[in-house]
Amino acid sequence: MTTAATTDNPSSPSSTPASSGFVTDLDLIAKHKRRRTVATLVMVGAVLALVVTGGIFVPEFLSPANLLSVLRAASITGVVAIGLTFVTISGNYFSLSVAQTAILSTVVYATAASAGGFLTGLLAVAAVCLIIGLIQGLVVGAGGNPIVVTLATGAVLLAIVLVVTGGKRVRLLPPDGDTLALFGQSSPLGIPVATWAFVLLAIVCHLLLKKTTLGRRTVLLGANKDTARSIGYNVRWIIAIVFLVASLTAGIAGVLTAAEFGVADASQFTSLDVDAIAAVLVGGTAIRGGQGSILQTTIGVVFIALLNNLLQILGLSTGIRLSLVGGAVVVAVLAYSLMKERSR
Numbered sequence: 001m002t003t004a005a006t007t008d009n010p011s012s013p014s015s016t017p018a019s020s021g022f023v024t025d026l027d028l029i030a031k032h033k034r035r036r037t038v039a040t041l042v043m044v045g046a047v048l049a050l051v052v053t054g055g056i057f058v059p060e061f062l063s064p065a066n067l068l069s070v071l072r073a074a075s076i077t078g079v080v081a082i083g084l085t086f087v088t089i090s091g092n093y094f095s096l097s098v099a100q101t102a103i104l105s106t107v108v109y110a111t112a113a114s115a116g117g118f119l120t121g122l123l124a125v126a127a128v129c130l131i132i133g134l135i136q137g138l139v140v141g142a143g144g145n146p147i148v149v150t151l152a153t154g155a156v157l158l159a160i161v162l163v164v165t166g167g168k169r170v171r172l173l174p175p176d177g178d179t180l181a182l183f184g185q186s187s188p189l190g191i192p193v194a195t196w197a198f199v200l201l202a203i204v205c206h207l208l209l210k211k212t213t214l215g216r217r218t219v220l221l222g223a224n225k226d227t228a229r230s231i232g233y234n235v236r237w238i239i240a241i242v243f244l245v246a247s248l249t250a251g252i253a254g255v256l257t258a259a260e261f262g263v264a265d266a267s268q269f270t271s272l273d274v275d276a277i278a279a280v281l282v283g284g285t286a287i288r289g290g291q292g293s294i295l296q297t298t299i300g301v302v303f304i305a306l307l308n309n310l311l312q313i314l315g316l317s318t319g320i321r322l323s324l325v326g327g328a329v330v331v332a333v334l335a336y337s338l339m340k341e342r343s344r
Helices: 026-057 064-089 098-116 118-141 146-165 177-185 193-211 213-223 225-231 235-261 272-282 294-313 318-342
Strands: none
Touching (some): 026 294, 064 193, 064 213, 064 235, 064 272, 098 118, 193 213, 193 235, 193 294, 213 225, 213 235, 272 294, 294 318
16 A cells, blocks of 8 residues: 655655545656756845946945935835745735735724834724634635725725725824934844845745745645645645735835824835736746746845836936836746756
């Protein structure tokens, strides 16, 4: 009698049931690791090339004040991109409701924190994001198209914000003044608090993706959904959890923004979806799932933030900036696809 192995590590030769004909190829695993390493080195080189080019042709690009601005922008985009990495690696492309989730979170936080303080605001945002993430994840897990589901959810969330606020700004009032001072004025070691939050979240999510059962199952789900089902994984709940992670990270971005600037309105995060998705894809996470890492996304975030900042300094319009960012994504995806084909 043949006994099927059911370990959670997709990198293990026995992680898929031999009796079902699913055998992990160690050479293929090695190729995936080499491809990931090459993709990371390519992106590091792209970041360095952008820094050198920008520094030569636009002197103010590398000024301390401008680099601080880049850090702030990268932090908010990065927090959201980290959550989207889980969705993409799981094989569900990406969420198109993260910007609207962040907008709603700023409104919820500003309202709740003004009434009951920092902790009350955090709990209120966590509860709202929990509901938003689980609903989307369960619908997608039941067979819903992730693009359609999240696009519709984003429209509903934005409508809620506009109805609740009447299209006006919501200001963060006392007793949350201490939090405003923390995020708006404090910069430990000269680095914005939002950046520290981004780095901490990246470390936590890296460990979650690489060292936990949930992380390994998420990667396997994206690599081969049929294999995940045959092993007995609850695919619907894995999908629900990755969308929950994406929703919570969008909520964190909303809290960081509301606490730093003291206001919330529907015009915030106008390009957050595009920038976060671009960071994930440019970083090398496979759009069909199963491959990627938080480190790659982090490098992608830095690249997109630097590119956006350089284009803004050059005075290019929003439309042109979005087109160039989109072009960078297309080039990156094509390059990774060619790399994948050649390594086979």
